[in-house]
Amino acid sequence: MNRSGPVKLIGLIAGIALSNIAVLSPGLLGLQIVGGSTLETASGVTLLFTSLLVVLYGSYTLLFKTPATPSVRNLETRDDYIAGLSRYRNVKALQKDVLLALEQLERIDKKKSTLMNILGERFEPTELSFRKFQTVIVEVEKLLYLNVRGILNKLSVFDASEFNLFTSRQRPKPFSDTLVQRKNELYNEYFAHVTGYLGANEEILLKLDQLLLEISLLDNTDYRAVDEMPCMKELNALIGQTKLYQN
Incomplete structure (x- = not known):
């Protein structure tokens, strides 16, 4: 309903x-x-x-009439992702993971805003250093959303009713212990994928915090110094690995 x-x-x-x-x-x-x-x-x-x-x-x-579930492929805006995750907020088995994913979307938005404000104070928008930072921040944000898309792909095929049926203490007797064990192993693998995406996003958020610290300590505004910043190297490597994997 x-x-x-x-x-x-x-x-x-x-x-x-x-x-x-x-x-x-x-x-x-x-x-x-x-x-x-x-x-x-x-x-x-x-x-x-x-x-x-x-x-x-x-x-x-x-x-x-059950509302049609939009395809994950059609997600474009931040609101689309929030709406996609919110459909699973009341599924008990997924609630904690969904709430964390929603929180991560909120945190990436705040961190991006803070970083751009700091960059605006340190550099002119026309400077190469500003553009280098901006490009990395935008690309890393895309990576986080890519992980959320992965989570939504997993959630779209999750059958909460079947999960409850096999994990309930009052499950039907015809289910053998072997079948129940295999089902539980499958669900554990499923949840491990979701947890993996959430963990990857936490790594991204941590690196943005590190980037914010390194920018605040940056004495030289030369673009060559930007390229040598440890966190910028890590973020560029992460972006490069992801693009290579997608190709």
């Missing part, structure tokens, strides 16, 4: 009711179903019948 459905349905019914009142009320348009012309009667009956169909279809769509 769509949680926001009842509220939307009430709004739909209210809108239809107000429209019918406006059309049928003698003080307004005054369309008469009884006692009016043949055209008015037909129009009034059609209006009421159409209103009933709209309410019935709206009730089904808003209350019972």
